[in-house]
Amino acid sequence: MDEQRSGSKISRGAFVFGVTLAVWLLFTWPFAPIEWPMIIAGALVAILSGVLLGEMTTRHPGRGLNPVRYFWGACYIFVLAWWVAMANLDVAFRVLHPDVPINPGIVKVKTDLKSESAKTALANSITLTPGTMTVDLSDDGHLYVHWINVSSTDVEEATHQVVGRFEPILRRIFE
Amino acid sequence: MSELAGKAIIIVGTLFNLFGCIGLIRLPDVYNRLQGATKCVTLGTCSILLGVLISSGVSPTGMKALAAIIFIAITAPTAAHALSRGAYRAGVPLWEGSVVDKYEEEGQ
Amino acid sequence: MIYFALSLLTLSGFLCLYRIGSGPTPADRMVGIDILGILVVGFCALFAVFTGRGFYLNIALAWGLLSFIGTTALAKHLEGKKFDE
Known part of the structure; x- marks a missing residue:
């Protein structure tokens, strides 16, 4: 199945990063005072999951754009x-x-x-x-x-x- | 207004939950039970969460209800799929009134 | 109104418990557990409306996640495989 993949490792990781960060922002919704520590913590975990789980997700991350x-x-x-x-x-x-x-x-x-x-x-x-x-x-x-x-x-x-x-x-x- | 609409949707959702669970009792074999119960309980629970979303609007509670709707709608059919395949591999027979079983004929 | 909804859900939960208790095959019991897990998410959402406290929805989300993982693990066990296959 390898020849079907169109995205590189970095773009797949970026796809996971985007989805994870969006879900985190949905969970911590009220930004009335913007809480930077929350957002930064979420971004760090999203980067980690992008690096670790990029291999396992979609084969064509470019289609998400x-x-x-x-x-x-x-x-x-x-x-x-x-x-x-x-x-x-x-x-x-x-x-x-x-x-x-x-x-x-x-x-x-x-x-x-x-x-x-x-x-x-x-x-x-x-x-x-x-x-x-x-x-x-x-x-x-x-x-x-x-x-x-x-x-x-x-x-x-x-x-x-x-x-x-x-x-x-x-x-x-x-x- | 949105308060009333939310409550109406919640009542409809609980009714469908009840129908699903009656199906769990009345239908004859694992596959039929899983099928009826999964459909009805998924829609019922999503309706309850949608009622919460409508009655609370754009707020932390509403956003969490939205996340839960997406989550339930994705995971409930997946769990039903895994359970039905597991039941078939474990050798649970179909109901004797079943008309066709292509899965067995094709040798999987 | 909210008491009516809660009592309907409780009745559904007891029907699920009947199926878990009397299921002729293990698969029937697992179906009952799966459905009961989704019903509890609905319960938590109703409690969030009933008490006006949003944190019940956090419980609903976590319960839905754990129930899904538990059901897939049970299905794998039913199929006779290891969990990492």
Whole structure:
């Protein structure tokens, strides 16, 4: 996988530094009197984590600087919120119905996403959307999905129904 | 106004938490339980935290609630994924009414 | 209002405890522990509103972190692997 990496070690470390410092500033929010010791302590720990953990994080840190990706990320939050609300009404219906109408099974779906962050986001989104939960991820781009109400066992049809909601927008964000 | 909206969202969130836990009792096997409970409890807890964020506005409490929302929304599905794969590898069978198991057929 | 929300959450917690106590397989019990961990985060947020003290949210964040790490460790154990794999 080494040839896929586009960022150098320093830029990956800088990416971790930025994310860590942002989270720290979110935690210590009120700057009404600016507390320099807090901010400096956070920056020191962020530098340390950038040096230590830069190896383990994203392979393409340069993509974090593109504002178009953040725009699609904001759109994605709304798409995801809609499907999460649908998923919860679906589960509430199935649970409160006297017969518990379920028809479960594990199906296989295919994804074209390449980067690992995109696959992670896709798997988490599938877990939060109506009736589906990711069980495992194979190396060649297939996901095994537990589906509470199986309507098709065919790979193509299941892919269209389960993955089709998120794949286009995730490709714009992560690839 | 924001006080009232926050309280309404908190009540909706607790209701979904309750539905998720009823699902934990009523659904038949590990995978279905994990699925229903994770979805409902994630949305329910995020709604409670969103209610706290709305009713307290831009303040230390609100910002911590925002951080907790992001955190729960990322970690809860990941934990469900890890648990379901662990349960499958440990040999927990699917419910007898299940229609298909591609995971076993493909030999993992 | 806040008492209604707290009692609903307490009821949910008892349902989780029932599943932890009676789960037919170890995996069922672990699911119950995972869900209970997320419920406690909601409890802490409600206490923050109830008492008007923000520090309960710090507890919520730390509890969420530890619960996640504990669940992944339990899942690894269930899978029969060492924790560093």
